[in-house]
Structure formats: structure tokens, C-alpha cells
């Protein structure tokens with residue numbers, strides 16, 4: 001469980017899987033400081049029951065916000081909602097977790113639609129969300145009086161993009177034959193480049209940007225055979241996030257803090 005991540009934190013795809021586990025562990029963090037904006041496509045629907053229950057169990061810590069990352073109007077309205085609630089404050093940490101896969105699509109079955117939908121959700125969504133949340137991230141970076149100068153951290157102002165080991169071009173010869181997943185692999189490789197570009201761009205604002213592989217996790221996406229529970233993956237990732245600093249901005253790391261080659 002994270003002791004040190006503080007401030008306002010926004011998590012996408014927060015209603016199940018790794019996103020829900022992130023909100024749960026962040027919500028358990030002691031202290032009154034900070035707030036979690038747990039975003040999901042259908043806050044009132046049956047798929048968000050666990051998130052609604054969690055929000056009730058952590059009074060005053062979690063706000064559930066409607067957000068479909070593949071829909072620009074939805075992104076814009078979620079950003080307005082969060083901005084209104086945050087008021088004069090800033091956003092300290094954005095975790096771009098929501099994603100889709102088309103796991104059963106070998107080359108022969110993979111159509112333009114599959115490529116476009118996965119790219120739209122996994123790359124364009126995070127890109128637009130970052131763009132629209134930038135003023136709030138900048139505000140957080142400027143407001144933190146506990147840090148001096150150009151010291152970056154996930155408690156000051158940061159963007160964490162949840163990537164994957166199979167985004168790694170260098171590791172492709174080892175991972176490709178497990179499952180091809182053209183749309184997903186290429187989208188996560190693009191997300192890595194987005195992370196790297198944002199890291200370079202936002203260094204001047206003292207906003208840290210990292211891409212993180214959560215491990216192979218037992219969720220709807222990871223499947224039942226996966227080696228990690230969402231809880232173990234998230235507690236590993238949160239402990240890594242608390243230790244990130246300037247030298248990690250622009251890197252692809254795994255849930256245990258190991259560097260993954262691009």
C-alpha cells in the first residue's frame with residue numbers, strides 16, 4: 001500500500017481490473033490529504049457496482065467520474081467536472097490505465113476497425129486527456145511548496161501511462177509467438193513514444209512522465225492463468241511510483257521497477 005502518494009489523483013478505467021485495485025489501494029492510504037477521481041464509462045451501470053461500493057467505503061476520498069476515453073466530448077466533460085471540483089487546486093497524478101485489446105486477432109482476422117479502435121482507446125484517449133488536463137497538472141507542479149526547484153515526483157505532478165511488456169520492440173522476438181495481437185502491441189508501442197515525447201516536453205514544467213508495465217495480471221484482459229493478482233501488481237506499482245524522480249521521466253519500467261528496453 002502506498003504511504004507517500006498524496007494529492008489529487010485521476011485513474012481511468014477504474015471500475016474493474018487493475019484500475020479498480022489502484023483506486024482501492026489509493027483509497028486505503030491513511031490521512032485526509034488528497035482525493036481520487038475514479039473514472040469509468042458507465043458510473044451508474046452494473047459494471048461499476050464494485051467501484052460505487054468502494055467509494056461508499058471511503059467517504060470523502062473517491063469521486064466517480066463518467067469518462068469514455070474514446071470519446072472527445074466525454075473527455076472534455078470529465079475534465080470540466082474534475083476542474084470544477086478541484087477548484088483552485090491542481091492534479092498531482094494522472095494514471096492512464098483504461099485500454100482495450102483484441103486478443104484473438106491474428107493477421108488474417110485483423111481488420112482496419114480493430115487497428116483503429118484499439119489505437120483510439122489506447123493512444124488517442126490518453127493523448128487528449130493529457131492535453132486537456134495539462135493546466136491542472138501544471139498548477140500542481142507549481143503549487144507544491146514542499147519541493148524546491150526542478151525536483152519531479154508522482155506526488156508533485158506526474159503522468160503514468162500503463163503500458164505492457166509486449167510493447168517492447170526489442171523483446172518482440174521473445175513475446176510475439178505467445179500471442180500476436182497486432183492492434184494492441186502497436187498501440188502500446190505508440191503509447192511508449194507518447195510517454196517519451198511528453199516526458200521531454202513537460203520536463204520544463206516539472207511534470208514527470210513514465211510508462212509502467214503492471215506484470216501479467218489476473219483480470220479480464222490478463223486471463224485466469226496470469227501470475228499476479230491485481231492487488232500484488234498494484235502494490236508493486238504504487239511502491240515504484242512513490243520512488244520515481246527526474247531520472248525516471250521518459251522511462252518504461254515494470255511493476256518491480258526494472259527497466260524494459262524500448
Ligand code: NDP
Nearest residue numbers: 013017018068069070097098099164216217219220221222
Ligand atoms: P481490464 O480489461 O480488466 O479492464 C480494462 C478497463 O479499461 C476497464 O475498466 C474498462 O472499462 C476500461 N476501458 C476500456 N475501454 C475504455 C474506454 N473507451 N473508456 C474508458 N474506459 C475504458 O484490463 P486490465 O485491468 O488488465 O488492464 C489495465 C491496464 O493494464 C491496461 O492499460 C492494460 O493494457 C494494461 N496491462 C494489463 C496486463 C494484464 O496482464 N492484465 C498486462 C499488461 C498491461 P469497461 O468496464 O467500461 O469496459
